[in-house]
Amino acid sequence: MPRRIVIGIRGVGHRVIDSVWRLGYASRFFLLTLLKSGTSFRRFGLIIRELYFTGVLSLVIIVVSGLFVGMVLGLQGYETLQRFGAESAVGTMVALSLVRELGPVVAALLFASRAGSAITAEIGLMKATDQLAAMEMMAVDPIARVVAPRFWAGVISMPLLAAMFSIIGVFGGYMVAVVLIGVDEGSFWSQMQDAVDFRYDIVNGIIKTCVFGVAVTAIAVFEGYDAAPTAEGVSGATTRTVVTSALAILGLDFVLTSVMFRGMS
Amino acid sequence: MQRTTMDLWVGVFVMAGIGALLLLALKVGNLGTYSSAASYTLTGSFENIGGLKVKAPVKGAGVVVGRVTDIQFNTKTYDAVVTLSIDNRYQFPKDTFASILTSGLLGEQYIGLAAGGDETALKNGDKIMKTNSAMVLEEMIGRFLFDKASENKKTDDDKSGNGD
Amino acid sequence: MTPEALIETKDLGFSYGDRSILKGIDITMSRGKVIAIMGGSGSGKTTLLRLIGGAIRPSSGYVKFAGKIVHEQKRDELFQMRRKMSMLFQFGALFTDLSVFDNVAFQMREHTDLPESMIRDLVLMKLQAVGLRGAHDLMPAELSGGMARRVALARSIALDPVLIMYDEPFTGLDPISLTVIGNLIRRLTDALGMTSIVVTHDVQESLKIVDYVYFIADGVIAAHGTPDEVRGSVAPFVHQFVHGEEDGPVSFHYPAQAYARDLKLEGSFA
Incomplete structure (x- = not known):
C-alpha cells in the first residue's frame, strides 16, 4: 500500500514538472517566433499567402455564424425586452452583446477550430514528412520561414474577422427585430448608437480580439511545431489546439472583462 | 492557386474587415452621430x-x-x-x-x-x-410633502408653514 | 584542390539516453566519390547522416566536414556549412504547399539575390537534369513517388553543394524509377564533382553505382570495401546481407529470454 502512494505522488510530481517544462518551452518558442519575425515583414508576400488560408477561408463560417447569432439575439432580446415594454432597446442589446462579448469570443472560438486547427495540422504534417528538417538542412530557419508568417497572419486576421462577425450579427438582429417583428427602425438604430460608446465598448472589444488572436495562433503554431511526427501525433496536436485555445479564450475573456468593464453606464 | 487571385482575395478580405470596423464605429457606435452632419x-x-x-x-x-x-x-x-x-x-x-x-x-x-x-x-x-x-x-x-403639510396647517391655523 | 578527405569521422558515437546507437565509427570519405552506407533497418545509418549534417551532437568523437569539426560550429557557421551540403530525405520531403518549380527555386530565393529571370533559367536547368522540366508547374501531390524523389534531387543540387546525403533514396520505388534514381546519383556526382553518401539497404542497386561501401551493424562498422570486394566477400555478415539470407550473424529473432520460459511452460515439463 505505501508503495502505491509513493507511485501516486511520483506521478503527480512527474506531471507538474512536465507541464512546467512544457510551459517554459512554449514561452521560449513564442519569444523565438517574435524575434525571428523580421523575415516575414521584409517579405510580406509570405504573410499574404497565410492571410489567404487563415483569413479568407474562415470568412464563410464567420459570416454565417455571425448572422445566426445576431438573429437569435434579436429574437431572444425582443422576447425578453417586450415584457418590460422596452422592445425598442433590442438594438442596444444586440449591439452591446456582440461588440463586447459575443463578437470577440465566438469569432475567436470559430477561428481556433477553423484556422487554428488547420495551422497546427499543416505545421505538424510538415514536421512528420521531414519538410521542417529538410528546411533546416537547407540552412533556412523553419521558425522564421514557416512559423512566423502563420503567426502574424493569424494575429492580423482575428480582429478583422471579429469585426465582420459583429457587424453581420447586428445586421442579423436588425433583420429579425425590425424587418420580421416590426420594431421601429429609427429607435432600433438611435438607441443602439446612444448606448454603444466607441472608446468604451468598441475599442475594448477590438483589444479583446487582438489578445485572442495572439493567444490562439501562438497555441496553434506551438502545437504544430511540437507535434510528434506521426499521424496520431498530428491529430492529437490538432485536438489540443482547439481545446487549449477554447480554454485560453474563455479564461482571458474573464480577465479582460473584469479589467475593462467596471463602472460607467 | 494563382498568386494574383490569392492577392485579390486577401485584398478583398482586408478591405471587408476594415470596412466592418468602420461600420462598427460609425453605425453601431456613437462616433458618427455627432460629428457627421454640419x-x-x-x-x-x-x-x-x-x-x-x-x-x-x-x-x-x-x-x-x-x-x-x-x-x-x-x-x-x-x-x-x-x-x-x-x-x-x-x-x-x-x-x-x-x-x-x-x-x-x-x-x-x-x-x-x-x-x-x-x-x-x-x-x-x-x-x-x-x-x-x-x-x-x-x-x-420634498415639495409634495411641503405642500401637503402647508395645506394641513392652513386649515388648522393661518400661521406660516415652515414646519421643518 | 588536393584530394583531401571531405568528411572524416573519428571515434564517432551517439547514444540516446542509455541506448547506444553508434559507437567508434571511423570513416574517411574523399571528394568526388559515391559512398554507400549499408545496414539493416534500425542500425543507425540515418543517425550517422544527422551527425554529419549537424542536426544532432555526437556523444563522443567528432565529424569533420572540409576540415572543420561540425558540432563545434556556432549556429550561423553551421548554417553557412549547410549551404555546401544537402540532404535528400527518404520520401523527398518536398514542400507540399509549393509547386515543383518553387520547390527547386526555394533555396535560391532564400539564400541569393538572383533576379527572377535567372532563377527561372537555373530551375529549369536543374529540372532538365532530372528529366522533369515539363513538370515544373505541378504540385508535389500530383507526382508519383519516383518523380517526387527526382524533384527532391533537383532541389538538393539547386545551389551546387559539395556533398549530398541520400537517406534511403530507393525505398518504395518501382524497378524503372529505381534504376533512374541510381543512375542520376552517379551521373550528377560525376558531372558536378560532388561527393555523395547513399544510406540504403538496397544492396543490388547501390552496388552498381557506388565506389565504396561501409556496412554498419549494431552501431559499429562491420565491414567495408569496394563493390567487387563486397560481392566476393566471404565474411559471414556481408555474405548474409548481400545475398539476403534469413539467418546468419544477423539473427531472425530479436534477443529474448528462452521461448519455453516466455510461454510459461517450464514448470509443466520439469
Whole structure:
C-alpha cells in the first residue's frame, strides 16, 4: 500500500514538472517566433499567402455564424425586452452583446477550430514528412520561414474577422427585430448608437480580439511545431489546439472583462 | 492557386474587415452621430440640470436633433450653462422653450426643445432664454410633502408653514 | 584542390539516453566519390547522416566536414556549412504547399539575390537534369513517388553543394524509377564533382553505382570495401546481407529470454 502512494505522488510530481517544462518551452518558442519575425515583414508576400488560408477561408463560417447569432439575439432580446415594454432597446442589446462579448469570443472560438486547427495540422504534417528538417538542412530557419508568417497572419486576421462577425450579427438582429417583428427602425438604430460608446465598448472589444488572436495562433503554431511526427501525433496536436485555445479564450475573456468593464453606464 | 487571385482575395478580405470596423464605429457606435452632419451651437442656462450628461440627446418633439456638447458651471449666476449642438437641418424660433426631461421613469435625461411662435430663428451662438430645470426626484417629493403639510396647517391655523 | 578527405569521422558515437546507437565509427570519405552506407533497418545509418549534417551532437568523437569539426560550429557557421551540403530525405520531403518549380527555386530565393529571370533559367536547368522540366508547374501531390524523389534531387543540387546525403533514396520505388534514381546519383556526382553518401539497404542497386561501401551493424562498422570486394566477400555478415539470407550473424529473432520460459511452460515439463 505505501508503495502505491509513493507511485501516486511520483506521478503527480512527474506531471507538474512536465507541464512546467512544457510551459517554459512554449514561452521560449513564442519569444523565438517574435524575434525571428523580421523575415516575414521584409517579405510580406509570405504573410499574404497565410492571410489567404487563415483569413479568407474562415470568412464563410464567420459570416454565417455571425448572422445566426445576431438573429437569435434579436429574437431572444425582443422576447425578453417586450415584457418590460422596452422592445425598442433590442438594438442596444444586440449591439452591446456582440461588440463586447459575443463578437470577440465566438469569432475567436470559430477561428481556433477553423484556422487554428488547420495551422497546427499543416505545421505538424510538415514536421512528420521531414519538410521542417529538410528546411533546416537547407540552412533556412523553419521558425522564421514557416512559423512566423502563420503567426502574424493569424494575429492580423482575428480582429478583422471579429469585426465582420459583429457587424453581420447586428445586421442579423436588425433583420429579425425590425424587418420580421416590426420594431421601429429609427429607435432600433438611435438607441443602439446612444448606448454603444466607441472608446468604451468598441475599442475594448477590438483589444479583446487582438489578445485572442495572439493567444490562439501562438497555441496553434506551438502545437504544430511540437507535434510528434506521426499521424496520431498530428491529430492529437490538432485536438489540443482547439481545446487549449477554447480554454485560453474563455479564461482571458474573464480577465479582460473584469479589467475593462467596471463602472460607467 | 494563382498568386494574383490569392492577392485579390486577401485584398478583398482586408478591405471587408476594415470596412466592418468602420461600420462598427460609425453605425453601431456613437462616433458618427455627432460629428457627421454640419451643426450650429446654442447655449442655455439651467438652474439645475439633474443628471444630464455630455453627449445626451437633444430632442424636438421626440426626434433627436442634436447633442449636448458641453456643460459648465457659471460662478456669477450659479447656473449651469449647457452648450447644445443642433443639426443644421433643424431651425428653431427665438422663443423656443428648453427643458430637461427624463425618458421613462428611470431613463437617461435629455433636453427637449418646444418651439414657440417667433418669426426669427435661433442662430449659431444664440442663447435660449426660456429654460426649465430638471425634475429632481428628491425635490419633487420634498415639495409634495411641503405642500401637503402647508395645506394641513392652513386649515388648522393661518400661521406660516415652515414646519421643518 | 588536393584530394583531401571531405568528411572524416573519428571515434564517432551517439547514444540516446542509455541506448547506444553508434559507437567508434571511423570513416574517411574523399571528394568526388559515391559512398554507400549499408545496414539493416534500425542500425543507425540515418543517425550517422544527422551527425554529419549537424542536426544532432555526437556523444563522443567528432565529424569533420572540409576540415572543420561540425558540432563545434556556432549556429550561423553551421548554417553557412549547410549551404555546401544537402540532404535528400527518404520520401523527398518536398514542400507540399509549393509547386515543383518553387520547390527547386526555394533555396535560391532564400539564400541569393538572383533576379527572377535567372532563377527561372537555373530551375529549369536543374529540372532538365532530372528529366522533369515539363513538370515544373505541378504540385508535389500530383507526382508519383519516383518523380517526387527526382524533384527532391533537383532541389538538393539547386545551389551546387559539395556533398549530398541520400537517406534511403530507393525505398518504395518501382524497378524503372529505381534504376533512374541510381543512375542520376552517379551521373550528377560525376558531372558536378560532388561527393555523395547513399544510406540504403538496397544492396543490388547501390552496388552498381557506388565506389565504396561501409556496412554498419549494431552501431559499429562491420565491414567495408569496394563493390567487387563486397560481392566476393566471404565474411559471414556481408555474405548474409548481400545475398539476403534469413539467418546468419544477423539473427531472425530479436534477443529474448528462452521461448519455453516466455510461454510459461517450464514448470509443466520439469
